[in-house]
Each structure stands twice: as structure tokens, then as C-alpha cells.
Amino acid sequence: MPYPAASKTHSLATMAHALATIASPKALATMTHALATMAHYLTTMVHALAKIAYALATKAHGLATMAYALACSHYGHYLSHNCLYLSHKGQWLCHNGLCLSL
Incomplete structure (x- = not known):
């Protein structure tokens, strides 16, 4: 590399730009929205x-x-319907073919 200092400076500037882009309010809002969307899909599932x-x-x-x-x-x-209806109300129980009161 003919200009190592310039290359390092360029790399640092590129990393700083990347960090600034990630930390920008728009990027943070987009990431927050993406997380909220994923949470919504998860709760929907x-x-x-x-x-x-x-x-x-x-x-x-x-x-x-x-x-x-x-x-x-x-x-x-x-009749099974009557016994079933009574048992569903929780007041009767079918035992040996008879509807018995509880």
C-alpha cells in the first residue's frame, strides 16, 4: 500500500460512518419497528x-x-339427552343408567 495512513484513516472513517448510520434516529426507529413487527407476528402465531x-x-x-x-x-x-342436559348443569350424574341428583 502506497499510503497506509490514508488507508487506515479511510477505514476509521468508514467504521465511524457505519456506526453513525446504525445509531441514527431513523435506523433506531426502523430497528425498533422491525422488533415490534416480529413481536406482533410471534404473538399472532x-x-x-x-x-x-x-x-x-x-x-x-x-x-x-x-x-x-x-x-x-x-x-x-x-333418555340420554335429558340425563346429559341435567349433568351439564352440574346437578345430576348418570350412574347405572339412572340420573342421580348430586
């Missing part, structure tokens, strides 16, 4: 996963309710 989990839990509850109704109606003493 978590919310979507929670909705999927809720839907699956609702389906599982429905299947369990149907199984309960079938087991209750198997004995034929009460």
Missing part, C-alpha cells in the same frame, strides 16, 4: 396456536360428552 388448542379441546369435550350420553342411554332408564 401464539394466539393462532391457542385457538387451535381450544378447538381441539372443544372437539375432545364433544366426543367425551357423546361417549357419556351413549353410556348413560345404554341402560335405557332415561
Whole structure:
């Protein structure tokens, strides 16, 4: 290199410019916006996963309710709908085909 001092000075000036660019209010605002956008997308994905989990839990509850109704109606003493309705209110329990009060 014919001019090492000039080259070093140019390198330092380039680094100083890069730091000033990164530390500029516009760059900081852009980075903050990018972080906020990523956080928004992350919370959106978590919310979507929670909705999927809720839907699956609702389906599982429905299947369990149907199984309960079938087991209750198997004995034929009460209509499964009535026993199921009463049990859903938390006041009755199906036991051996009978709707028993709790």
C-alpha cells in the first residue's frame, strides 16, 4: 500500500460512518419497528396456536360428552339427552343408567 495512513484513516472513517448510520434516529426507529413487527407476528402465531388448542379441546369435550350420553342411554332408564342436559348443569350424574341428583 502506497499510503497506509490514508488507508487506515479511510477505514476509521468508514467504521465511524457505519456506526453513525446504525445509531441514527431513523435506523433506531426502523430497528425498533422491525422488533415490534416480529413481536406482533410471534404473538399472532401464539394466539393462532391457542385457538387451535381450544378447538381441539372443544372437539375432545364433544366426543367425551357423546361417549357419556351413549353410556348413560345404554341402560335405557332415561333418555340420554335429558340425563346429559341435567349433568351439564352440574346437578345430576348418570350412574347405572339412572340420573342421580348430586
